[in-house]
Amino acid sequence: MEKSTYDAIVIGSGISGGLAAKELTEKGLKTLMLERGRNVEHIKGYVNANKHPWEIPHRGSKTQQMIEDHPVLKRDYTLNESNLDFWVNEKESPYVEIKPFDWFRGYQVGGRSLIWGRQSYRWSDYDFEANAKDGVAVDWPIRYQDLAPWYSYVEKFAGISGSRDGLPQLPDGEYMPPMEMNCVEKEVAARIKANYKNRHMIIGRTANITVPHHNRVNCQYRNKCWLGCPFGSYFSTQSASLPAAVATGNLTLRPFSIVTKILYDKDTKRAKGVEVLDAETNKTYEYYAKVIFLNASTLNSAWVLMNSATDVWPEGLGSSSGELGHNLMDHHFRAGAHGDVEGYEDKYVYGRRANGIYVPRFRNLFGDKRDYIRGFGYQGSAGRSGWSRDIPEMSIGADFKDALTEPGAWTMGLGAFGETLPYHDNRAYLDKTKKDKWGLPVLAIDASIRDNEQKMRIDMMQDAQDMLEKAGLKNVKTYNNGYNMGGGIHEMGTARMGKDPKTSVLNKHNQVWDAPNVYVTDGACMTSAACQNPSLTYMALTARAVDHAVGEMKKQNI
Amino acid sequence: MNRRDAIARVALLMGGTVVGAEYFLSGCSSPTQEKEGKQASAPTAPKELVNQDQIRLLDEVGETILPATQTPGAKEAKVGSFMAMMVRDCYTPEEQEVFTAGIKQLDKDCKKQHGKDFLACTPQQRTAFLTALDKEQKDFTEHRRADDPSQYFRMMKQLTLLGYFTSEVGATKALRYVPVPGRYDGCVPYKKGDKAWATT
Numbered sequence: 001m002e003k004s005t006y007d008a009i010v011i012g013s014g015i016s017g018g019l020a021a022k023e024l025t026e027k028g029l030k031t032l033m034l035e036r037g038r039n040v041e042h043i044k045g046y047v048n049a050n051k052h053p054w055e056i057p058h059r060g061s062k063t064q065q066m067i068e069d070h071p072v073l074k075r076d077y078t079l080n081e082s083n084l085d086f087w088v089n090e091k092e093s094p095y096v097e098i099k100p101f102d103w104f105r106g107y108q109v110g111g112r113s114l115i116w117g118r119q120s121y122r123w124s125d126y127d128f129e130a131n132a133k134d135g136v137a138v139d140w141p142i143r144y145q146d147l148a149p150w151y152s153y154v155e156k157f158a159g160i161s162g163s164r165d166g167l168p169q170l171p172d173g174e175y176m177p178p179m180e181m182n183c184v185e186k187e188v189a190a191r192i193k194a195n196y197k198n199r200h201m202i203i204g205r206t207a208n209i210t211v212p213h214h215n216r217v218n219c220q221y222r223n224k225c226w227l228g229c230p231f232g233s234y235f236s237t238q239s240a241s242l243p244a245a246v247a248t249g250n251l252t253l254r255p256f257s258i259v260t261k262i263l264y265d266k267d268t269k270r271a272k273g274v275e276v277l278d279a280e281t282n283k284t285y286e287y288y289a290k291v292i293f294l295n296a297s298t299l300n301s302a303w304v305l306m307n308s309a310t311d312v313w314p315e316g317l318g319s320s321s322g323e324l325g326h327n328l329m330d331h332h333f334r335a336g337a338h339g340d341v342e343g344y345e346d347k348y349v350y351g352r353r354a355n356g357i358y359v360p361r362f363r364n365l366f367g368d369k370r371d372y373i374r375g376f377g378y379q380g381s382a383g384r385s386g387w388s389r390d391i392p393e394m395s396i397g398a399d400f401k402d403a404l405t406e407p408g409a410w411t412m413g414l415g416a417f418g419e420t421l422p423y424h425d426n427r428a429y430l431d432k433t434k435k436d437k438w439g440l441p442v443l444a445i446d447a448s449i450r451d452n453e454q455k456m457r458i459d460m461m462q463d464a465q466d467m468l469e470k471a472g473l474k475n476v477k478t479y480n481n482g483y484n485m486g487g488g489i490h491e492m493g494t495a496r497m498g499k500d501p502k503t504s505v506l507n508k509h510n511q512v513w514d515a516p517n518v519y520v521t522d523g524a525c526m527t528s529a530a531c532q533n534p535s536l537t538y539m540a541l542t543a544r545a546v547d548h549a550v551g552e553m554k555k556q557n558i
Numbered sequence: 559m560n561r562r563d564a565i566a567r568v569a570l571l572m573g574g575t576v577v578g579a580e581y582f583l584s585g586c587s588s589p590t591q592e593k594e595g596k597q598a599s600a601p602t603a604p605k606e607l608v609n610q611d612q613i614r615l616l617d618e619v620g621e622t623i624l625p626a627t628q629t630p631g632a633k634e635a636k637v638g639s640f641m642a643m644m645v646r647d648c649y650t651p652e653e654q655e656v657f658t659a660g661i662k663q664l665d666k667d668c669k670k671q672h673g674k675d676f677l678a679c680t681p682q683q684r685t686a687f688l689t690a691l692d693k694e695q696k697d698f699t700e701h702r703r704a705d706d707p708s709q710y711f712r713m714m715k716q717l718t719l720l721g722y723f724t725s726e727v728g729a730t731k732a733l734r735y736v737p738v739p740g741r742y743d744g745c746v747p748y749k750k751g752d753k754a755w756a757t758t
Contacts, residue, residue, distance in 0.1 A: 054725050348747075350739060395688075396689055
């Protein structure tokens, strides 16, 4: 007979869920981690990680069958035959797009921690104070100092490599030795520094370890992270959180477990457990615990809440504020500039760096004021072009071939990630007319960027062009390749934190106001989006919330 | 490809001058028409569109584009069967039509110009013929509408490059391939003649 009562239940096994399970189990709580998808074993489950390029039949290309099977994933680079099994089966799990919304999901143990971009930046008080200063949405209930020790704590566990740059808008953390810029990036960084007071180009801060750490091997510079890393060099549930949680002896992991609702007890005003639909057998189970961590990813965490306690609140647990499902955010991107670098023909690189450069936000800071609010950061890299380049003066034959076997000229590109504001009417809600493979209602998503983001996109192009030109690049061109909400794969909002139960779903400790033993610590909790990659902040909030939950349990408050 | 690479390579995509960027960057094809709601066809053995004789022809076309020099040529990388597989699995029906008609057109035009089949031509004749065809392809590409399929020789050239440089002989002999570099050095000396890395 399967045990049905635990101290804690974690819904979801991705970046924040895996970390919640690690923290809870290390604090001695018997913990059940539920994952809707299949299990993926560390190393063994990374089926293409050690293949050579020629062992991938279409060399990573999209086949017509893949395009047909993945109507959403096909929209971007995300659809690739070499890690197809780390993405959701879209036919089994549809959703409704009121406006185009790219929802790129990973339904397996580890979630998107297996395929994330690994860029790991702290937020600053410029971000936590922004809503209050701008009079947008609601104020964050926390400030940087509330989170700073927890950033340090999770950085030390996850292993983040990076440089300490002393920038107030991007606080320094606990870093392993940084990866190196290549020679062109170094010169561009120096020229940007010489030309601008408040613009800096730094090496990316990434969750790839550069020295051995907790039985994990340092990065081997293969740049194949998205296939799963056999060296465990990047932070994922499998490489880091799960082994730590398993080592405590307190973890039970149950794959193929779709949480259909949180079971709410009207009398105690607490959650008492969860209902699970077994994705393989279609059987329903109930599991009970004193505390529940909801980490199903921004949109699915909202979905779970919307399906819970509907006898008390028709729109679901946490809906009393009217904000559940609302304020959906992302980072808008696919705009920037690129250009050609002259010289450096006698320089090249060795190894494939799983990281790029970063230009922290500089707009609307330090006295700068634009016709939009907030800002953006750039990611990018310089490199020598390869065999896929055009050589206009050549056609075919031996000389053409020999030319392509040598590296081409250096180029450099900068692509921006911009902050999106929390608009109340950017939202997701249940569409009960449409069902997934298991007969469950699906989400309808209705979200778009607005005037503030569109104005920002002009600077996202223009500023990149200016910087690259000042850095001496030639033939600099801007691009704006268009953007659907969700495409940044940084979904945030839908159950925001706040100071007032009337205007927010969660309090300052990530507890659902209406059920204080339910903590939501994934992207759903975010009150604003900033422009930094958000996962590190979810991790810090998660560790902080677990610490709070365990304290509350000791005090018998939950 | 990961997102950072995708962002960095937007440079190539937007330049629009890269041979086959649309293929090299994002895979085979991005259909312009949405196919949502279309039922998945039952899995059946895919229909071969290119026969063995045509694969031999494509091997020689590939070899003329990327001939054996100090390093093996495209034929040794079996680009003929690679092209056949890519056209079968990755091309849209419209692109498949252009490609398969192109194979026939190639031999017809060759006969017209040189009085014999492509396979019967000398290496010099083959090179002259495909050089002219490449010019035709470049002119066509310059004037084509964004939604039109590529000219067939552009497809053959793209697939030859992709198939060759990602093959074992291409990656390890024409280029340098290190599966596990173990370290990163952002500034190493390069001298003309040193080979490019096979993967980035």
